Amino acid sequence: MKIGLLLPTMYPWELDEGALAVAEAANCDSVWTVDHFLSLFHPEIWAERVEDRPFADPDAHFDPFVVSAALGRTTRLALGVGVTDSARRRAPDVARTALSLQSLCEGGFNLGIGCGEAQNLLPFGYDFSRPVARCEEFLRELRSLLDEGRMPDGGVGRLGLPLETAAGKPRVWVAAHGPRMLRLTGEYGDGWLPSWGLDPDEYGRRRLEVARHASEAGRPAPMSGLLAITMIGESRQRIRELYKVEPLAKLTTLAASAERWRAHGLEHPDGPTSRGMPDVITHNLSADALRELAPKIPHELLEEGRFCGSVEELVEQFAAFARQGLEYLVIANVTGSVGGRKQAETHASDFPELVKRLAEL
DSSP: OOEEEEOOOBBBHHHHHHHHHHHHHTOOOOEEEEOOSSSSHHHHHHHHHHHSSSSSTTOBOHHHHHHHHHTTTTTEEEEEEEESSSSSSSSHHHHHHHHHHHHTTTTEOOOOOEEHHHHHHHHGGGOSSSSSHHHHHHHHHHHHHHHBBBOSSSSSSSSSSSSSSSSOOOOOOOOEOOOHHHHHHHHHHHHEEEOOOOOOHHHHHHHHHHHHHHHHOOOOEEEEEEEEEEEESSSHHHHHHHHOOOGGGGGGGSSOOOHHHHHHTTTOOTOOOOSTTTTTTTTGGGHHHHHHHHGGSSSSHHSSEEEEEEEEHHHHHHHHHHTTTTOOEEEEETTTTBBBHHHHTTTTHHHHHHHHHHHTO
């Protein structure tokens, strides 16, 4: 299994340089950036949790492509964005960026594409209507530009940049969960990069669906990836205890759908039809209501969206996905988001061991 590390992609810059050094020391295959404007955390609540945290502002996000360009000149690891969306920029602009970064980064560039999230679009005036249809048109143009250097309409629109370097071509990863996006992954993607709320069996079923669509389109099956929020600790039980002490940290479950919240006996603060991460704009919610809600959130709901445990427990959890075809794991290491700096420092040496064990799967 190949392993990537998701970078903070946040101010201050030293955190991103430090994360790259961690990835290199652990023999990761790649590092990936995040493309957000707003965080899932309400800024008022973050201010109450900021002691002993590295980020003073949850919305201090760097531009992911600028970070990739800056770091890509300093490392042999592949760079990537996990993921940008098809709403803010059209395919020709993103294709030019991807080809530029493929030339700048010795290890090449992984371009993750998704439909987008309301929190990164609506507050800034971007259109979030027909996201899947927009993404389909985006991917059709992107594929033509990266493969042929030209727009698919047969006109004069072209890119003169090299389409391939010593590291190969830019690799397109599609963040797909629903049926239409799974189809688009098979038809246009080099890789599949889902994230939230999949158990191993469902992961395997959707992987086969992607492969079927690729076969019907006459394309090889995309590589099967997973972007996994991961917390290393003494044990799953110990991490559970840390969340009891810091219940506000459980508000990351806002990324789960209203359906999943109802399954645990709660109503989603974003409403009964919320899809979670695609829809929620945490900054629009009442900070007081979130404070009151946080202690009531069951840990089981939290674990549906992240992987928690010791190295041994995490290897066991990811091995179940490997048996269902997982080939490329991108880890968002959030160790220390509860327990603070002490927790992060205590388990810093566990990350290289985790990468080593996972690479053997």
